[in-house]
Amino acid sequence: MSKFYVTTAIDYSNGDPHLGHALEKVGADAIARYRRLRGDDVTFLMGMDEHSQAVVQAAEQNGYSPQAWVDRMAGRFEEFWRRLEISNDDWIRTTEPRHREAVTEILRRIQQRNPDDLYVGEYEGLYCVGCEEFKQPAQIVNGRCIEHPTRELIPTKERNHFFRLSRYRDTLLERIRSGEFRVEPAIRRNEILRLLEDGLQDISISRHRLSWGIPFPSDPEQTVYVWFDALVNYLSATGYPAEGYQGLWPADLHVVGKGITRFHCVIWPAMLLAADLALPREVWAHGYVQWEGTKMSKTTGTAVTLEEAIERHGADALRYFLLREVGFEADGNFSWERFDERYTADLADGLGNLASRALAMLAKYRDGVVPQAEAQTSLDAAGADSVKRYGEAMDALDLRSGAEAAWDLVGTANLYIQQTAPWKLAKEGRDAELDASLAALARALYRLAVMTGPLTPGKSQILWEVLGMRESVASAPWDSLAAPPVSGVATRKPETLFPKPASV
């Protein structure tokens, strides 16, 4: 059993989670669930980034103290993640003592190893509170931040502590080029390589007189810059600096949005190099959920609320749609029309219909008991092929292709029902053929329950149970997909997995 430590970005506590947040968490959750299925010892971390200026502003506007506000927001986010069946093992908040301790320690360690990696300087620039960073001219359009066109940039000039980021450029280039530190997908890796080839400037890592934050060691007038603080969360959650943190560290995978790759693929690994700590193995940067071609965000007023999206067809349907249609690599579009179409075609008429037809025939012709007919059929061949393609895609974090591979089997199985026409076989008394057809369908449903588990965990568990299987679909041995152990199992009355809404 190998350990697999996967993280998502921690979210700002300034507003409710939206679909963009949900895509990242659902994608990381599908990866975590898939790795568990493959037998890995998974630790899946999520959390909240609580020390930003935007938090102080949001708290003030809503009449809360910053701490009361972040407590409230952490509860809101957690509630949404439970509804979306996110299976994180840990939940870190940057206001926690375990995190504060790790941030202080990493700064101490950098200082100790290379005293001139940290130095005091003047900073002057335009600051975006939305991004929590000083913006370079290339990141400014019409005097506004590209990511936050509705926010004013704040001219800022102050004395700060700086981190000698420039020193680590060559090492980072080498680690990324050699694949020792993987940045995926390739489009993001190329962006980062270009950025490194252009050269790195040192960065300010403290803010002056900002009371909401972690005090900068030995300089009470400064707090640690929120990004330098936040990135450390991945390490804090391992227990660092206490003994034994190497049981989890380095992280196997950081899942982040494409807008924050500079922090995760340049600044974070440079901080780790400076502190002589191991680099994460891989960063995966997904695209954005778009609405009619623009970034969906609360700030620009184009957000479909997560609440509405879950209410539409349920949490599993939303998870499926995000991974299958929006995708986990490039930007993808969300629209109600496509969501409804996918729901009807793939879930209600696809997997749902397959399960109810197959189980209804088992009930009708064999009292629900799967016949002892283990001869391989064309459907088994399709099932084995689907499992193989699914595994390859999921290993490569290509979640869309993983979903496609599973749903190809749904299509083949529905076709198999048409072709073998079990009702005809029953009528004509061709018992052996009927047994073979029903048993093959039960094996297909078993494979589908397991493969869809990481994508639609709630419905997959229901399918698992009506198939007469014990315990959790998540604990199904991967090897059992080669020959699903369904012979003689008592299946239950069919259930409508994905009801058709009246409006669709």
Ligand SMILES: [Zn+2]
């Ligand atoms: Zn911004």
